[in-house]
Amino acid sequence: MPKIVSIHSFRGGTGKSNTTANVSTLLAAEGQRVGVIDTDIQSPGIHVLFGLDEDDMVHSLNDYLWGKCDIEETAHDVTASLKADIDGQIYLIPSSIKAGEIARVLREGYDVGLLNDGFHELIEKLDLDMLMIDTHPGLNEETLLSIAISDALIIILRPDQQDYQGTGVTVEVARKLIVPQMLLVVNKVPTTFDFDEVKARVEQIYECDVAAVLPHSDEMMALASAGVFVLHYPNHQVSSELRQVAAKLLA
Amino acid sequence: MARIVAVNSFRLGVGRSTIATNLAVLLALRGQRIGLIDANLQAPGLHILFGQHLDQASYLLNDFLQNKCDIQQAVYRIALADGVAHQGLLWLVPASPHLTETTRMIRQGYDLDWFYRGLQELASTLRLDMVLIDTQNGLTEETLFTLAIADVLILLSRTDQQDYRGTAITVELARKLDLPRILLIVNEAPGTADFSILKTQIAQTYHCDVGAVLPHFEEVMALASAEIFVLRYPHHPLTTQLEQIGDELVRS
Amino acid sequence: MGGLFDRLQDEIDSRDEPGGLSPIDLLDMSPALAAVIQQIIRKNGMRLDQIAAALDQSPQETQKVLDELVKKGFVRRIEVKEELWYKAHFGRKADKTLHQSVWAALDNVVEDEEQ
Numbered sequence: 001m002p003k004i005v006s007i008h009s010f011r012g013g014t015g016k017s018n019t020t021a022n023v024s025t026l027l028a029a030e031g032q033r034v035g036v037i038d039t040d041i042q043s044p045g046i047h048v049l050f051g052l053d054e055d056d057m058v059h060s061l062n063d064y065l066w067g068k069c070d071i072e073e074t075a076h077d078v079t080a081s082l083k084a085d086i087d088g089q090i091y092l093i094p095s096s097i098k099a100g101e102i103a104r105v106l107r108e109g110y111d112v113g114l115l116n117d118g119f120h121e122l123i124e125k126l127d128l129d130m131l132m133i134d135t136h137p138g139l140n141e142e143t144l145l146s147i148a149i150s151d152a153l154i155i156i157l158r159p160d161q162q163d164y165q166g167t168g169v170t171v172e173v174a175r176k177l178i179v180p181q182m183l184l185v186v187n188k189v190p191t192t193f194d195f196d197e198v199k200a201r202v203e204q205i206y207e208c209d210v211a212a213v214l215p216h217s218d219e220m221m222a223l224a225s226a227g228v229f230v231l232h233y234p235n236h237q238v239s240s241e242l243r244q245v246a247a248k249l250l251a
Numbered sequence: 252m253a254r255i256v257a258v259n260s261f262r263l264g265v266g267r268s269t270i271a272t273n274l275a276v277l278l279a280l281r282g283q284r285i286g287l288i289d290a291n292l293q294a295p296g297l298h299i300l301f302g303q304h305l306d307q308a309s310y311l312l313n314d315f316l317q318n319k320c321d322i323q324q325a326v327y328r329i330a331l332a333d334g335v336a337h338q339g340l341l342w343l344v345p346a347s348p349h350l351t352e353t354t355r356m357i358r359q360g361y362d363l364d365w366f367y368r369g370l371q372e373l374a375s376t377l378r379l380d381m382v383l384i385d386t387q388n389g390l391t392e393e394t395l396f397t398l399a400i401a402d403v404l405i406l407l408s409r410t411d412q413q414d415y416r417g418t419a420i421t422v423e424l425a426r427k428l429d430l431p432r433i434l435l436i437v438n439e440a441p442g443t444a445d446f447s448i449l450k451t452q453i454a455q456t457y458h459c460d461v462g463a464v465l466p467h468f469e470e471v472m473a474l475a476s477a478e479i480f481v482l483r484y485p486h487h488p489l490t491t492q493l494e495q496i497g498d499e500l501v502r503s
Numbered sequence: 504m505g506g507l508f509d510r511l512q513d514e515i516d517s518r519d520e521p522g523g524l525s526p527i528d529l530l531d532m533s534p535a536l537a538a539v540i541q542q543i544i545r546k547n548g549m550r551l552d553q554i555a556a557a558l559d560q561s562p563q564e565t566q567k568v569l570d571e572l573v574k575k576g577f578v579r580r581i582e583v584k585e586e587l588w589y590k591a592h593f594g595r596k597a598d599k600t601l602h603q604s605v606w607a608a609l610d611n612v613v614e615d616e617e618q
Contacts, residue, residue: 010294012388013264013409013439042389043262043417099420102390112526113593120547137263138294139350140357144526149545161476162268162296169350176530178541190473216472221441354527 002123004131005249006150010166012137014156015187018220019242020134021049022230023154026246028079028088032129035075035122037061037093039115039146040136041105044095049228050078052094060096064118065110071118072125084231091126112141119149130249138166139173147174152181152249154211158188159198164205171206183211183248191215211248212241253286253374256500257401259386259394261417265407266438268296269471270493271385273481274405277490277497278381279331279341280481286326286373286382288312288344290366290397292356295346297385299476301329312346315369316361322369323376331482342377363396370400381500390421398425403432403500405462409439410449415456422457432503434462436496442466462499463492523594524577539568540577540591548581548590 007020017040024034038046041062047053059074075091082090096102123131133150135143147153153174157163167184174182186202189195199210217238220229230239258271268291275287289297289312310324322344329341347353370382384401386394398404404425408418418435425433437453440446446464454461468489474480481490529537542557543549549557555565569589572578579592 011264011296012262013266042391045262045411048411097416099416099423102420109595111593111595113523113591116544116547116591116593139353140293141526144529145544148526148529148541158472159475160472161299161302165296165299165348166294169348169353172350173530176537178538188472190469192469192473216469218442221439221467222443350530354530358525358527 002128002131003151003249004119004123004133004146004149005152005154006133006135006143006146007154007156008135008143008147008170009137009156009163010139010170011157011160011163014137014158014163015214015220016137016156017046017049017134018229019154019156019185019187019245020132021046021228022239022242023245023249024090024130024132025082025084025086025228025230026243027130027132027249028086028090029084030246030250031087032250033089033091033127035091035093035126035128035131036134037119037122037131038095038134039142040134041095041110041142042102042136044097046134047092047094047097050090050092051081051227052076052078052092054097057094057096060094060101061118062096062101062105065114070125071121075122075126082228082231088129091122091128093122112145115142116145116149119146139169144173144177147179148177150179152183153179154183154185154245156185156187157202159186159190159193159202167206171208181248182208183245184208185212185214185245186210187214188216189213209248211245214238214241252371253284253379254381254402255370255397255400256381256383256403256405257386257394257397258383258405258407259398259421260388260407260414261390261421262409262411262414263388265388265409265414266465266471267291267388267407268300268385269476269480270405270407270436270438271383272297272300272479273490273493274497274500275341275383276329276331276479276481277493278383278500279329281494281497281501283380283501284378285341286344286370286377286379287341288370288382288384289346290384290393291387292316292346292361292393293353293387295348295353296476297343298345298348300479301343301345302477312344313352313356315344316365318365322373326373326377340377342373342379344373360392363393367396367400389417390424395424395428398430399428401430403434403503404430405434405436405496406459407436407438408453410437410441410444419457422459433459434496434499435459436462437464439467440464462496465489465492523592525594528577535568536572539565540572543578543589544591548583548588550586550588554589 009016024036028034038044059069063069064071074093078092079090133146157167195213199213260267275285279285289295310320314320315322315325326342326344386397408414450461555562581588
C-alpha cells in the first residue's frame with residue numbers, strides 16, 4: 001500500500017528539507033520507489049540537495065498547477081545524481097525558483113484541489129511506495145491539506161521555546177485531522193544537552209513518539225544544503241538516528 | 252514620524268525574531284525610544300522571548316486589527332536592566348499564538364492601512380524614535396506592504412544555497428520600492444568560513460551593504476529562546492556585533 | 504493529454520462555482536462532517552458505499568452528511584462511468600489585494616525576469 005508522508009515543522013531552520021532528503025534517500029536505499037514533492041512554492045529549496053538546478057528543471061510543480069502539463073511530467077528521476085548504489089528510486093517534483101513564477105503564485109494563487117489530485121496521480125502514474133511531501137513550515141492551506149491526507153506525519157523541532165510552542169499547535173492540528181502515525185524528530189540539539197532527557201521530555205509534553213534526537217552537527221552546517229548527509233557520512237550518529245525514522249515509516 | 256525598521260528574511264528560521272528582539276533591547280538600552288511589533292501574525296513568537304517580562308497581557312495586536320481596542324491598549328512597556336546610565340524605553344506589541352487567531356490570519360489576513368495607522372498613532376503617542384517590525388518571512392502581501400512603508404530594511408539570510416535566491420529577490424524588490432536603506436545581515440555563518448571573504452562575496456552577490464556576518468554561537472542555541480541574549484551575555488561578541496548594527500541604525 | 508483537458512475543464516467549472524473548501528475549514532468542522540470529508544480527500548473521491556464502509560456507518564447516515572457537505576459547497580457529485588462519486592471541492596487559494604505601487608513593483612520584477 002502506498003504511503004503518504006508529510007514532513008513538517010512549525011518554525012523554519014529546523015532542518016526539515018535536509019531531513020526529508022535524507023530519509024527519502026534511506027528509504028530508496030531499502031528498495032522503495034520514493035516521490036519527493038516540494039510544496040514550499042514560496043521558498044523552494046529541496047532541489048538543491050538533490051543537485052537539481054534551474055537549467056535541469058524541465059517542468060516544476062508550478063507548471064502543473066497552472067495547467068501547463070501533467071503531474072508526472074514534473075517528476076525528475078534524481079536517483080543517479082546521488083552517485084550511490086541504490087536499489088530503489090527517487091523522483092523529485094520541484095517547485096519553481098524563477099522569481100517571476102514565485103511572484104505569479106503570490107498574485108494569482110492556485111487550485112488546492114489540483115494539488116490534491118496531483119499527489120494521488122503521482123502515486124498512481126509513478127507506482128510509488130512512498131510520497132514524501134516537503135511542506136512549507138508553519139500552518140497554511142498547503143500544510144493543512146498535506147497533513148489531512150497523510151498516513152504519517154513527521155514533525156521536526158529544535159529544543160527551543162519557540163519551537164516547542166509551535167509544535168504544540170501542530171500536534172493539536174494533527175490530532176484534529178486524525179493522522180494515523182505521528183513521529184517527532186528533535187534536531188539541532190546542542191551536544192551539552194542530555195539527549196535521553198530531551199527525548200523523555202518531548203515525548204511527555206506531546207504524548208507522541210520521538211523517532212530521533214539529532215545532535216547539532218558541524219558537518220551538517222558545513223555541507224550547507226550541498227548534498228545528502230547520509231551518503232557522505234553513513235556512520236555518523238545523525239545517520240543512524242535517521243535510519244530509525246526510515247525504519248518506523250517502513251514498519 | 253518615527254523611523255520604520257522592517258526586519259525580514261526570505262526564509263523561516265533565520266533568526267529574525269531573535270535578532271529583532273535583541274536589537275530592540277540594545278537600542279533601548281542606549282537611550283532610544285523603541286516600539287517593537289510582532290507582525291508575524293501567522294506564527295508569532297516575540298512574546299516567548301519576552302516571556303518573563305510580560306505580565307498578563309490582555310489585548311494583543313490581533314484585537315487592535317479587529318477594532319476591538321485602541322493600539323495603546325495592545326502595547327506593553329518592557330522593563331529593562333537597572334543601573335544603565337541612559338535608559339531608553341522599549342514597548343512591545345505582541346500577537347496571539349492561539350490556533351483560532353493564527354488561522355484567522357491565514358484565512359483573512361488583516362487591514363494593512365489600519366495596521367499602518369496603528370503604527371503612526373503609536374509612534375506619535377509614545378514619541379518613538381524607531382518602530383521595529385518583526386515581519387512574516389518571505390514576500391507575502393503583508394511583508395511587501397511593510398517594505399513599502401519602511402525607511403530601513405534589515406534583511407537576514409543564512410548561508411544556505413536556499414536563502415540566496417529569495418534574498419536576492421527581496422533586495423531587488425526593496426530597491427524597486429525605493430526603500431531608503433537596506434542592511435543585510437548574514438546569520439548562523441559556519442565557523443569554518445572566512446568571514447571577510449564571505450562578507451565581500453555576499454555584498455557582490457546582492458549588490459548590497461552587508462551590515463554584519465554573525466557566526467553560529469552554541470550559547471544562542473543553548474539559551475533556546477528562553478531569555479534575551481544580550482541581557483544574559485552583555486559582553487559577548489554577538490552582543491558587540493549587534494551593538495554595532497545599532498550604531499548604524501542610529502547614525503543613518 | 505486527455506487527462507489534462509478533463510482537469511482544465513474541472514478547474515474552469517470549479518472557478519465558476521462559488522465558495523469551496525479550504526483546508527482550514529477542516530479544523531472547525533463538526534467531527535461527523537470532518538470524518539466524511541477526510542475519507543474523500545484521502546482517497547481523492549469515493550462512492551457512498553465506500554465511505555459508509557470506511558466509517559462503519561449506514562449508507563443513510565453517510566448520505567445525510569454528504570448532502571450537507573454538498574450544500575455547503577465542500578463536496579461535489581461527479582458521475583464516473585454511470586456511478587455517483589463524491590469529490591472534495593476546494594476553493595481557489597484566495598486572491599488578495601495589494602497596494603498599486605507594490606503590484607507595479609512586482610510586475611517590474613516579472614518583466615525583468617522575462618527579458
